[in-house]
Amino acid sequence: MSTAQPTTATAPAPAAPPPHAVVIAALHKLAVFRDANAGMLAQLLADGWGTAVTLPRDHHVEMPAGSPPDTLCLVVAGQVSIGVFDPAALEARGRQQRDAARGEKDGTLLPPGPLARTAKQNLALFSEGEVFNPGAFPPSDGDEKVLAFSLSSVLVMFLPARALAWLARVAPPVEQALRERLALTAARIRSVTGIKHEILDFYLRNGISVAGPTVRVRQLDLCIDCKQCEDACEERHGTRRLTLGGYELGMLDFVYTCRTCADARCLSPCEHDAIKRDATTGEIKIVEDRCIGCSLCALSCPYGAINMVNVAEPEMPSFSPQFKARLEKGHKLAYGPGKGRKALARRIANKCDHCAGYGDQACVSACPTGSLIEVAPGPLFQERPVPVQKGKRRRLNVLPTSPFTEGLRIHDSGEARVRIRKLSWLLWFLGVGSFLVVFAEVMLRWLHPTWSVSYRLLRLDGLDPAIAEMNVSFLAGTKLALTCGYVGTALMVLSMAYLLQRRFGWFSKTATNQFWLDVHIMTGIVGPLFIVLHSAMRLTTWVSIPFWSMVAVVVSGIIGRYLYTLVPILTSRHDLSILEHRRAITELAIEHPAAGDYAYQIMEREAARSERSWEIGLVPLLLWVMVDDLRRMWARRRDRWALRKLAPGRVARRIARHIDRVVFYERRNELAPRSKAILKSWKRVHIPFSMVLLVTMLLHIAIALQLFSI
Numbered sequence: 001m002s003t004a005q006p007t008t009a010t011a012p013a014p015a016a017p018p019p020h021a022v023v024i025a026a027l028h029k030l031a032v033f034r035d036a037n038a039g040m041l042a043q044l045l046a047d048g049w050g051t052a053v054t055l056p057r058d059h060h061v062e063m064p065a066g067s068p069p070d071t072l073c074l075v076v077a078g079q080v081s082i083g084v085f086d087p088a089a090l091e092a093r094g095r096q097q098r099d100a101a102r103g104e105k106d107g108t109l110l111p112p113g114p115l116a117r118t119a120k121q122n123l124a125l126f127s128e129g130e131v132f133n134p135g136a137f138p139p140s141d142g143d144e145k146v147l148a149f150s151l152s153s154v155l156v157m158f159l160p161a162r163a164l165a166w167l168a169r170v171a172p173p174v175e176q177a178l179r180e181r182l183a184l185t186a187a188r189i190r191s192v193t194g195i196k197h198e199i200l201d202f203y204l205r206n207g208i209s210v211a212g213p214t215v216r217v218r219q220l221d222l223c224i225d226c227k228q229c230e231d232a233c234e235e236r237h238g239t240r241r242l243t244l245g246g247y248e249l250g251m252l253d254f255v256y257t258c259r260t261c262a263d264a265r266c267l268s269p270c271e272h273d274a275i276k277r278d279a280t281t282g283e284i285k286i287v288e289d290r291c292i293g294c295s296l297c298a299l300s301c302p303y304g305a306i307n308m309v310n311v312a313e314p315e316m317p318s319f320s321p322q323f324k325a326r327l328e329k330g331h332k333l334a335y336g337p338g339k340g341r342k343a344l345a346r347r348i349a350n351k352c353d354h355c356a357g358y359g360d361q362a363c364v365s366a367c368p369t370g371s372l373i374e375v376a377p378g379p380l381f382q383e384r385p386v387p388v389q390k391g392k393r394r395r396l397n398v399l400p401t402s403p404f405t406e407g408l409r410i411h412d413s414g415e416a417r418v419r420i421r422k423l424s425w426l427l428w429f430l431g432v433g434s435f436l437v438v439f440a441e442v443m444l445r446w447l448h449p450t451w452s453v454s455y456r457l458l459r460l461d462g463l464d465p466a467i468a469e470m471n472v473s474f475l476a477g478t479k480l481a482l483t484c485g486y487v488g489t490a491l492m493v494l495s496m497a498y499l500l501q502r503r504f505g506w507f508s509k510t511a512t513n514q515f516w517l518d519v520h521i522m523t524g525i526v527g528p529l530f531i532v533l534h535s536a537m538r539l540t541t542w543v544s545i546p547f548w549s550m551v552a553v554v555v556s557g558i559i560g561r562y563l564y565t566l567v568p569i570l571t572s573r574h575d576l577s578i579l580e581h582r583r584a585i586t587e588l589a590i591e592h593p594a595a596g597d598y599a600y601q602i603m604e605r606e607a608a609r610s611e612r613s614w615e616i617g618l619v620p621l622l623l624w625v626m627v628d629d630l631r632r633m634w635a636r637r638r639d640r641w642a643l644r645k646l647a648p649g650r651v652a653r654r655i656a657r658h659i660d661r662v663v664f665y666e667r668r669n670e671l672a673p674r675s676k677a678i679l680k681s682w683k684r685v686h687i688p689f690s691m692v693l694l695v696t697m698l699l700h701i702a703i704a705l706q707l708f709s710i
Contacts, residue, residue, distance in 0.1 A: 018052055018053075020045045020046070023045060023157070024041045024045070027076060030128065032174060032177045035173065044163070049159070049160075049163040049167075050159050051157065051158045052076070052157045053155070053157075054154070054155050055153070056150065057150050057151060057153055057154075058093075058115040058149065059115075059149060060149055061073065061134075061147075061150055061154070061156060063134060063158055068160050068161065070135065070160065070161045071133075071159065072133055072160075072161075072164075072178075072182065073131065073133070073156055073158055073159075074156065074157045074158075074178075075129065075131070075155075076155040077128055077154060077155040078150060078151070078152045078155060078156075079125060079127050079128075079151040079152050079154065079210065080125075080148055080149070080151065080156065081125050081148070081149055081151050082137055082146065082147070082148050082149075083115070083118075083121065083123060083146070083147060084119060084120045084144050085118060085119055085120060085146075086120060086144065086145075087144075087145055090118070093118065110269060110299055111269065113302050114205075114207060116149075116207070117205055119205070120144065121197075121201055122201045122204040124200075125200065125203070125204060125209060125383055126185070127383075130181065130185050131182045132185050132186075132189075133182070136186070151210055152262060159178075164179070188398055191398055192398065194579075194584060194587070195401050195583065196401065197583075199249065199381065199401065199404065200383070203377075203383065203399075206254065206303065207259065207302060208254065208259070208377045209377070209381075209383070210261050210262045211259035211260065211261055212259055212261065212262065212282065213376060213415075214260075214374040214414070214416075215259050215374070215375060215376075216242065216254070216255050216257050216259075216364075216373070217253065217254055217255070217372075217375050217408070218244060218246075218252070218253040218372050219252065219253075219372075219373065219407055219410065220248070220251050220253055220407075221251050221407040222370060222411075223253075223369065227244070228366040229244070229366050229372050231366070232362040233362050233366075235362070237323070238309075238322040238323030238324070238327075239307075239320040241350060241352040241353075242363055243256040244256075247303075249404050249576075250403075250405050250575070252403065255372075256303065256304040258284060258306075258352040259303060260283060260284055261284075264284055265302065266298075266300050266306060266351075268300070269296035269297060269299075269300050270296060270297055272291070272340075273287065274287045274288075274297075274349070275291075275349065283354060283356055284351070284353070285353045285356065286349045288327060288330075288332040288348055288349075289330075289331070289334065290340035291349050292343075292345050293347030293349070295349075306350065307351075308347040308348070308349060308350070309348055310346060311323065311346070311348055312346040312347075323350070333345065333348075355417075359417060360416075360417045360418045361418065364417075364418050366513050367413075367513065368513040368514050368516070368517035369514065369517065370410070373412075374414045374415045375408070376415065381399060382398060382400055383399060401576070404576055405576050418512075424518040427519060431522045432522075432526060434487075435529050438484060438530070439529075441453055442474050442480070442533055445474040446474060449469050454471075454472045455468055458472070474536060475536055476534070476536040481533065482534070484534040485531065487527075488527045488528065488530030488531035488533075488534055489527075489531075492523065492527040492528070495523040495527060497516055497519060498516050498520035577665050578666060581661045581662045582658075584658050585599050585658045588651055588654060588655055589655075591651075592646060594646040594647075595647035595655055596655075599643070599655050599658075599659055603659060606663045609628070632660075632663065636660060639659065640653070643656055
């Protein structure tokens with residue numbers, strides 16, 4: 001099978017057809033040809049019924065000259081995509097690239113970026129075993145080109161209609177399977193509409209379709225932006241190997257880190273064998289004692305997974321003393337005769353290797369909310385229909401939108417190697433349960449003393465019922481109130497364990513960060529509730545200072561946690577939802593253009609109103625949104641009457657519903673960025689009041705103990 005590199009980025013590779021034996025072996029791996037005998041496949045190739053072609057990644061998959069328009073393309077190995085391109089952008093990719101790992105000498109070492117990123121839009125994806133008709137896609141015009149291209153190294157076979165006729169005679173099951181596969185592929189492509197176009201384009205443009213078995217994803221609806229994942233990575237490796245805020249789609253952030261690409265672009269430029277794929281695990285690793293810091297691997301990675309760390313110049317921003325210390329400890333900065341490098345390296349490449357050699361992934365283990373996970377990209381995007389049992393109807397539920405609009409809701413780290421201790425339910429059961437028991441006793445003492453436990457205990461001591469009832473009370477200073485104070489204080493102190501876990505690495509070995517965050521939240525809520533019972537609501541003295549400090553701490557913590565998850569939900573989910581509703585209006589407007597034009601006039605008018613809201617402050621903006629929502633109630637009825645004159649009633653109602661959702665989401669999008677200002681200030685309340693609470697609580701205890709001693 002040829003591996004020569006062509007001279008342009010989009011022309012077919014000038015390579016001889018692969019050997020028939022290689023093609024036959026590859027065809028036998030496909031379900032369509034699994035039962036076909038080798039003799040029939042050999043005759044298929046020898047008689048010219050099918051033409052096999054091999055291509056490296058990012059090259060135009062072009063039918064052989066003279067092929068009829070009804071020629072089919074069967075993807076035997078690799079991935080092929082259809083994209084819309086600007087001709088000028090294609091011309092700019094005409095540099096020849098060489099592979100240093102194979103000893104090639106001619107051309108540039110720096111490969112061009114993925115062709116899927118050059119495309120204005122990626123329209124379709126075809127994987128192994130799928131067959132499609134290249135002529136079924138719209139032809140190119142003067143301004144744009146529609147091309148089939150290879151996403152990875154591919155082996156494709158072109159089958160003209162006469163080849164299918166021949167197969168129908170010699171192997172009817174194979175011909176029937178090919179036709180069924182073609183029909184299924186066509187139906188799958190037709191089902192990709194609306195928001196699914198954006199999901200498919202994202203899937204291909206950002207290289208997720210050629211990623212390894214898993215990709216690292218941050219669930220924006222769970223993340224509290226604590227950056228513990230980045231800190232844990234830096235603590236383990238000397239410098240961080242992942243960065244949040246990567247390629248975001250809806251509720252998911254595909255963070256900047258290594259994806260172990262199947263056709264890794266970072267490997268080919270290295271002339272010093274300093275970056276390799278592990279033959280056993282498939283992991284791509286930096287050979288740190290051979291790296292000379294040329295940066296070619298970092299420049300070749302399109303996904304920001306490799307960064308260069310300075311190890312020789314402390315004044316440089318990229319210098320990391322921890323990273324240098326780790327390398328020196330492993331004798332990986334040595335140079336000279338017999339060493340991996342001849343001269344001192346100023347920089348060393350750094351990338352994620354999924355914590356190879358460790359029992360877990362530091363970043364995933366450190367995430368206190370379970371936001372950072374490892375997932376398989378195939379099931380997440382589900383670009384192909386899921387196989388069903390025989391006799392059941394196949395559903396073309398491809399590219400599901402719910403993971404991106406609603407979130408994944410995965411809390412167990414997905415497929416990452418982490419320690420999980422599911423004790424949160426027991427923790428909350430004990431904390432909330434104990435408070436409810438004590439609260440019930442307090443209420444009974446106040447409302448129905450003879451039902452309380454205190455009354456029963458007094459009766460067991462032999463007191464007369466009337467006297468026992470008179471002695472049942474709940475006031476500040478009583479034994480139960482003091483006990484509530486002790487329990488509340490202990491819980492509030494225990495809530496500080498989360499801070500210890502963040503400050504001291506050894507503390508995290510006692511339990512997972514998720515567990516200590518649950519402890520922090522539970523004790524931060526239940527502890528103050530016990531303090532409320534302890535005070536018996538006597539808040540007229542200086543003791544009220546720690547109480548209201550406690551209230552400020554709890555409220556600021558709840559608001560901060562809420563905003564940290566609400567803002568990403570608003571900004572991420574709404575963008576996709578707006579796009580989905582606008583696409584739906586466009587599709588409805590195909591048969592009713594006048595209604596579509598009127599709908600877009602409404603949305604543009606409302607968008608202009610929303611843009612003007614930036615001129616006012618946050619609090620007036622909240623009031624403006626509420627008042628304007630009332631105005632929309634009247635405007636909505638007027639718009640629906642106008643739409644009914646331009647389209648049938650059913651269509652008019654559907655367009656009106658989509659307009660309502662677009663206006664609603666765009667209005668909320670105005671609120672979300674403005675709310676981010678609150679995110680930056682909530683800790684300024686939470687932490688200082690926590691200190692005030694701690695100091696006044698200790699002072700209160702000290703004074704109380706002194707009074708008791710007197």
